[in-house]
C-alpha cells in the first residue's frame with residue numbers, strides 16, 4: 001500500500017517521471033517504461049490519462065469519500081463545496097475522523113489539484 005501510494009504520487013506529480021518522459025525515450029527505455037506501467041496496472045494508466053487531481057483523489061481520499069460522500073460522517077460530504085481553501089485547509093488539519101496530510105504526503109500543489117477536482121466533480 002505504501003509503495004502503491006508512493007508510486008501514485010510520482011505518477012501524477014508535476015515532475016512526472018513515468019508519463020512525462022514519453023517521447024524522449026529510447027526504444028529500450030520505452031520497453032522498460034511500458035513494463036513498469038503495465039506492472040502498475042490500470043491504476044497507472046488511469047493516473048497518466050486522467051488529470052492529476054482525479055488520480056490523487058482516488059489514491060488518498062476516495063477510501064473515505066467515495067463519490068464525494070463520507071463513509072465515517074455522513075453529514076460531512078464533499079458535495080457542493082465551492083471554496084478551494086476549505087478543502088486545502090482540511091487536508092492539512094484533518095480531524096473528526098479524517099487523516100491529516102502533511103506536505104510530504106500531499107504537496108501544496110497537489111492539495112490544490114485535488115481541491116479543483118472535488119469542486120468541479122461533486123457539485124451535488
Ligand code: HEC
Pocket residue numbers: 057060061062063064065070072073075076077078081086087090091094095096097098099101106114115
Ligand atoms: C480516514 C478517512 C478519510 C480520508 C482518507 C479523507 N477524509 Fe476527508 N473527511 C473524513 C471525515 C470523517 C470528515 C469529517 C471531519 C469532521 O467532522 O471535521 C472529513 C471531512 C472532509 C472535508 C470537510 C467536509 C465538510 O463538509 O465539512 C473535506 C473538504 C475533506 N474531508 C477532504 C478530504 C480530502 C481532499 C481527502 C484526501 C486528500 C480526504 N478528505 C481524505 C474522512 C477522511
